[in-house]
Amino acid sequence: MHRITGHGDKGAAIVAALNQARSVLLCVHQIPDGDALGSLSALLTTLQKQGKTVIAYCRDVVPQIYRFLPAMELVQQTFPEDASSIDVAVVMDCGDLERVCTNPDFLQNVAMLVNLDHHVGNPLFGHFNWVDTEAAATGEIIYQLHEMAGWPITADVATALYTSLMTDTGSFQFSNTTAYTLRLAAELREKGARIEEIRREVYESRTLRSLRLLQQALSTLQLSTNGKIAWIGVSLQDKERIGAIHEDFEGLISYPRTIKGVEVALLFREIEAGTVKVGLRSQSTIDVAAIARHWGGGGHRRAAGCTIKGTMAEAEQQLLAVVKECLDED
Amino acid sequence: MHRITGHGDKGAAIVAALNQARSVLLCVHQIPDGDALGSLSALLTTLQKQGKTVIAYCRDVVPQIYRFLPAMELVQQTFPEDASSIDVAVVMDCGDLERVCTNPDFLQNVAMLVNLDHHVGNPLFGHFNWVDTEAAATGEIIYQLHEMAGWPITADVATALYTSLMTDTGSFQFSNTTAYTLRLAAELREKGARIEEIRREVYESRTLRSLRLLQQALSTLQLSTNGKIAWIGVSLQDKERIGAIHEDFEGLISYPRTIKGVEVALLFREIEAGTVKVGLRSQSTIDVAAIARHWGGGGHRRAAGCTIKGTMAEAEQQLLAVVKECLDED
Ligand SMILES: [Mn+2]
Ligand SMILES: [Mn+2]
Numbered sequence: 001m002h003r004i005t006g007h008g009d010k011g012a013a014i015v016a017a018l019n020q021a022r023s024v025l026l027c028v029h030q031i032p033d034g035d036a037l038g039s040l041s042a043l044l045t046t047l048q049k050q051g052k053t054v055i056a057y058c059r060d061v062v063p064q065i066y067r068f069l070p071a072m073e074l075v076q077q078t079f080p081e082d083a084s085s086i087d088v089a090v091v092m093d094c095g096d097l098e099r100v101c102t103n104p105d106f107l108q109n110v111a112m113l114v115n116l117d118h119h120v121g122n123p124l125f126g127h128f129n130w131v132d133t134e135a136a137a138t139g140e141i142i143y144q145l146h147e148m149a150g151w152p153i154t155a156d157v158a159t160a161l162y163t164s165l166m167t168d169t170g171s172f173q174f175s176n177t178t179a180y181t182l183r184l185a186a187e188l189r190e191k192g193a194r195i196e197e198i199r200r201e202v203y204e205s206r207t208l209r210s211l212r213l214l215q216q217a218l219s220t221l222q223l224s225t226n227g228k229i230a231w232i233g234v235s236l237q238d239k240e241r242i243g244a245i246h247e248d249f250e251g252l253i254s255y256p257r258t259i260k261g262v263e264v265a266l267l268f269r270e271i272e273a274g275t276v277k278v279g280l281r282s283q284s285t286i287d288v289a290a291i292a293r294h295w296g297g298g299g300h301r302r303a304a305g306c307t308i309k310g311t312m313a314e315a316e317q318q319l320l321a322v323v324k325e326c327l328d329e330d
Numbered sequence: 331m332h333r334i335t336g337h338g339d340k341g342a343a344i345v346a347a348l349n350q351a352r353s354v355l356l357c358v359h360q361i362p363d364g365d366a367l368g369s370l371s372a373l374l375t376t377l378q379k380q381g382k383t384v385i386a387y388c389r390d391v392v393p394q395i396y397r398f399l400p401a402m403e404l405v406q407q408t409f410p411e412d413a414s415s416i417d418v419a420v421v422m423d424c425g426d427l428e429r430v431c432t433n434p435d436f437l438q439n440v441a442m443l444v445n446l447d448h449h450v451g452n453p454l455f456g457h458f459n460w461v462d463t464e465a466a467a468t469g470e471i472i473y474q475l476h477e478m479a480g481w482p483i484t485a486d487v488a489t490a491l492y493t494s495l496m497t498d499t500g501s502f503q504f505s506n507t508t509a510y511t512l513r514l515a516a517e518l519r520e521k522g523a524r525i526e527e528i529r530r531e532v533y534e535s536r537t538l539r540s541l542r543l544l545q546q547a548l549s550t551l552q553l554s555t556n557g558k559i560a561w562i563g564v565s566l567q568d569k570e571r572i573g574a575i576h577e578d579f580e581g582l583i584s585y586p587r588t589i590k591g592v593e594v595a596l597l598f599r600e601i602e603a604g605t606v607k608v609g610l611r612s613q614s615t616i617d618v619a620a621i622a623r624h625w626g627g628g629g630h631r632r633a634a635g636c637t638i639k640g641t642m643a644e645a646e647q648q649l650l651a652v653v654k655e656c657l658d659e660d
Contacts, residue, residue, distance in 0.1 A: 171501035172515070173529040179516040185502070186512035199503040204588035204613075208557075211548055211585060218545035223538065255541060258534035283534075 014114050014128050015149040021087035023053040025080070025110065028092050029099040030059040031246075034066060034167025034202060035137040036093040039116070041069040041160035042142050043090065046151050055080055059101050063247050068201040069163060070156040083109035091126065093138035095119030116141050136176040139164025143184055155192030162193035163202065210248040213239070217252055223262070229323055230256035233268035233312055257281045264288065264323050268315055271307075276315035280304045286326050294322055344444050344458050345479040351417035353383040355410070355440065358422050359429040360389040364396060364497025364532060365467040366423040369446070371399040371490035372472050373420065376481050385410055389431050393577050398531040399493060400486040413439035421456065423468035425449030446471050466506040469494025473514055485522030492523035493532065540578040543569070547582055553592070559653055560586035563598035563642055587611045594618065594653050598645055601637075606645035610634045616656050624652060
């Protein structure tokens with residue numbers, strides 16, 4: 001199971017550094033996803049087994065749906081006191097050090113900083129950078145690191161990496177799913193990846209709150225411009241009535257987005273009185289990042305966000321006017 | 331790409347029969363799913379290319395989300411006049427001839443009947459039966475038939491078979507996903523399976539009606555017995571107000587089913603005044619088929635259904651009483 005990656009030299013240096021290290025700090029981005037935490041879980045499990053002192057850092061607590069991943073109980077929200085106590089720091093699935101923490105200087109002060117990632121535009125902030133933008137998930141790189149080092153892929157490691165692959169490919173539906181990704185998934189399945197557990201924990205552990213939120217949001221569903229624009233909204237009042245938290249909003253925008261014929265989908269969230277956060281998704285050539293920049297926001301062509309001062313109605317009015325203009329020009 | 335299947339002899343006989351046939355009838359089960367139609371699309375595409383007369387039969391029309399599959403425009407809802415005009419009839423993804431049509435005698439009168447399936451309990455109704463209950467999807471068998479025959483896996487065939495695998499494994503999440511299934515998916519990806527198209531058509535082409543129905547159904551969501559039972563209902567009046575059709579109900583029961591802690595989920599659908607269809611799902615050891623049999627229904631341990639005479643409220647009351655009893659005994 002091997003892909004020619006062109007990371008042989010860097011990979012060998014990273015393996016050597018990790019093999020020699022006595023204390024390792026592992027970091028992932030804030031608001032962590034399945035790829036970040038799957039990668040973290042795999043490397044944490046492997047290095048711990050080798051008797052190293054391993055510190056796992058994530059600015060945010062591990063979301064409920066990922067707490068089943070091996071060793072997640074070790075993830076902490078603070079850095080150690082002293083950067084000099086760390087031999088190697090590894091940052092995973094992170095295209096930007098600012099996404100790790102508010103004090104990235106700490107990481108720059110560690111003797112060796114390793115950057116394992118697959119995001120386009122990663123600025124190669126580490127002393128060693130293994131950035132493969134063809135990889136569907138950082139989990140692919142973590143697997144290759146194991147392979148190169150000869151570290152065993154246990155059932156725990158396989159379960160963590162399968163979670164990485166699965167969550168970053170939308171369950172092998174997105175176009176980033178390559179034949180390599182699927183062959184790797186086959187290897188992991190063979191090595192004991194517990195896919196029933198992944199399904200149950202990641203995909204089938206909805207909270208009652210999230211369903212109440214979905215019902216409320218769908219009750220606001222509107223379409224315009226021949227069904228090319230669809231939007232939903234959640235007011236502060238509704239959010240509080242339901243008791244919804246950040247995680248409950250996960251995936252909500254996919255409901256208007258996946259209606260047949262919709263080109264641009266919007267989610268309006270009142271985050272405080274007079275402030276509305278807007279999520280934008282494009283299913284067409286419309287560049288929603290360009291739209292979001294009107295209000296100082298940003299993102300990618302197909303997924304972006306911005307924050308608008310005003311009421312929900314004002315935010316909707318402003319956004320829709322610009323989206324309609326873009327659709328007219330298209 | 332080969333799995334030892336033990337179907338070598340039968341497989342060779344089936345290949346020989348199909349190679350010799352001039353007219354072939356291909357059939358799948360009623361209310362067809364992605365595996366049935368993906369298998370049908372693949373074999374239909376391949377045999378048509380060989381210049382054979384191929385008739386594709388399905389009792390029900392092809393659901394909108396599967397109409398993108400190659401050659402689906404050829405699927406018809408009637409059998410040809412005369413069984414003797416058919417050299418070989420192939421029934422795919424069908425554990426029971428009664429699921430194909432109301433006149434299975436027609437198929438018994440064809441010179442050669444071939445049964446390609448993966449359902450446990452398939453009664454081997456064909457003259458040749460290739461039934462592999464280890465296969466995640468009938469699509470795996472159709473692939474192996476191509477491999478054995480040396481028929482090319484074109485991008486169209488690959489797209490059809492990827493759809494088979496993906497839909498019957500819940501996007502590679504269910505435990506029937508084997509390492510072989512994933513390696514096969516890798517092969518199909520390499521051979522040009524258009525996974526972006528599959529995602530868009532199968533998973534991202536919701537109807538507005540289905541979202542209205544979801545919103546209405548979620549507004550009826552109730553839980554009892556410490557959150558172990560969850561149910562939703564759709565009255566005839568609500569169904570008609572929304573204009574929902576059969577396909578819009580697809581996947582609806584997964585919403586109560588996937589709430590964390592739920593062991594039994596129920597969907598109540600008033601199909602006419604005084605008649606309620608009930609869908610049952612189990613996430614635990616509770617055997618919902620046994621529950622459904624109280625009302626003359628049936629199914630599997632984890633997925634079953636029955637029909638109850640009475641109002642929605644009466645149906646709920648009766649079902650819940652029995653489900654609670656089962657939970658108490660458990
Ligand atoms: Mn990632
Ligand atoms: Mn099937």
